[in-house]
Amino acid sequence: AQKVTQAQTEISVVEKEDVTLDCVYETRDTTYYLFWYKQPPSGELVFLIRRNSFDEQNEISGRYSWNFQKSTSSFNFTITASQVVDSAVYFCALSEAGFYGGATNKLIFGTGTLLAVQP
C-alpha cells in the first residue's frame, strides 16, 4: 500500500531562518511521482513541484529546494530565508504511475506540516 508520512505537525521559525519539511513515502511501485503542494489559509492547494521516481536530481527554484533520496524514501523540502508569506500548510503527496508511465494523479497525501513564519 502507498503511504506518505509527514512527521512534523507544526514548525515555527523566525523570518529569514531556513526550514526543512520532511516527507517519507512508502510504495511498492518502481515508477511513481512525488509532489509538494502549499495550502495557504484561503484553502486552495498550490502546486510547487512534481518529480518522477527516475529523476533523483535535486531541484532549486528561487528560495525553494527539494532533496529526493530513493535510498531513504524521502522527498524533503527546504525553504531558504523564510518569509511571513511562506506561512501555510505544506503537503507532500505520492501518485502511482499509469499504464503508459505518466502520473495517474490519484494522489495520496500526507497529513501536512503547518509552517508558521514569525516576523
Next chain:
Amino acid sequence: DAGVTQSPTHLIKTRGQQVTLRCSPKSGHDTVSWYQQALGQGPQFIFQYYEEEERQRGNFPDRFSGHQFPNYSSELNVNALLLGDSALYLCASSRQQSSGGSTDTQYFGPGTRLTVL
C-alpha cells in the same frame, strides 16, 4: 486564463439531505478529480473523471457519485449526508497526455466548504 473554479463556496446542509457540488476545470484540461479534506487532515481522493466516465475511485461509499459533462465540467453528488461528510471538497483538473492513461500535473480549485448539521 481562468483556473479551476468551484461552486458554491460554502454550503450548510442537514443530515440525510443530498448535495451537489460543481467544478469547472482549467482551460485546456479534460480530467477532473475530487478530493475530500477533513479539518486538520490531508485531502483524500474520491474519484476521477475523464471522457465523461469514472476512471479511478478511492475508498468512498456509493453515496458519493459524480458526473462529467461534454464541456469537461463536473459535479460531485453526496446522498444521505452524514455529520462526517463535513469537509472541504476540492476539485482538481489536469490534461490527459496524448499517449493516454496518464495525466499532466493537476491544479486545484479553491474548494467548497460543506457543513452538515
